[in-house]
Amino acid sequence: DPIEAMSLLTAAVVTKSELTITRCPIEFLEIELAILSEMGLDFDLSPEYVSRNGFTRLVVVTVRPSKLRAVADKIHPMPFPGLNIDNLPFFAVIAAEAEGQTLIHDWCYENRAIHLLDL
Numbered sequence: 001d002p003i004e005a006m007s008l009l010t011a012a013v014v015t016k017s018e019l020t021i022t023r024c025p026i027e028f029l030e031i032e033l034a035i036l037s038e039m040g041l042d043f044d045l046s047p048e049y050v051s052r053n054g055f056t057r058l059v060v061v062t063v064r065p066s067k068l069r070a071v072a073d074k075i076h077p078m079p080f081p082g083l084n085i086d087n088l089p090f091f092a093v094i095a096a097e098a099e100g101q102t103l104i105h106d107w108c109y110e111n112r113a114i115h116l117l118d119l
Contacts, residue, residue, distance in 0.1 A: 001025070002024070002025050002028035002029050002032075002084060002087070003084070003086050003087060005021050005024040005025070005029060005061070006029065006032060006084075006087045006090050007090065008021050009021065009032075009036070009061065009063055009090070010090040010093055010094055012063040013036075013041065013063065013066070013068070013093075013094050013097055014093055014094070014096075014097055016065040017063075017065065018062070018063065018064045018065065019062070019063050020060060020061070020062045020063075021060065021061045021062075021063070022060050023051070023058050023060075024058060024059050024060065024061050025051075025056050025057065025058060026045070026048060026057050026058065026059045027056070027057050027081075028080075028084060029061075030081070031078075031081065031082055031083045031084075032083060032084070032087050033045075033061075035071060035075060035083070035091070036094070038071050039068045039069060039070070039071055039094070039098055040066055040067060040068050040069050040098075041063065041066045041068060042063070042064040042065070042066040043061055043062060043063045043064065044061070044062045045059045045060070045061055046059050046060035046061075047059070067099070068094065068097055068098035068099065069098055069099045069100055070095065070098050070099065070100030070101055070102040071102065074103040074104065074105045075088070075091045075095070075102060075103070075104045075105070076088075076104070076105040076106070076107060077106065077107075077108060085106075085108055088104065088106055088113070089113070089116075091104055092104055092113070092116045104116060
């Protein structure tokens with residue numbers, strides 16, 4: 001599940017831990033990983049392999065402790081294949097670990113992320 005994978009990635013980032021996550025559905029994490037790469041996250045991806053259902057593209061992700069920096073552009077959800085709206089809150093926690101200011105824009109639901117202002 002891409003949300004479970006993102007939650008584990010977030011846990012590794014904020015605890016500054018090395019973590020390997022297996023069976024990650026890369027098709028649903030490519031944008032998230034691209035943003036994390038831009039932020040300076042040190043991670044490796046295994047070669048892709050196909051799940052038992054024969055359709056889902058999977059990878060193994062290994063995350064290492066990293067010094068993160070804010071991205072220049074805002075982080076916001078988009079319909080598939082964009083950033084998954086369910087993964088947006090994880091970026092608030094990750095951005096709190098990054099150097100610099102990060103703008104997170106949840107345009108889908110007004111005031112849904114209002115609590116993030118306190119972070």
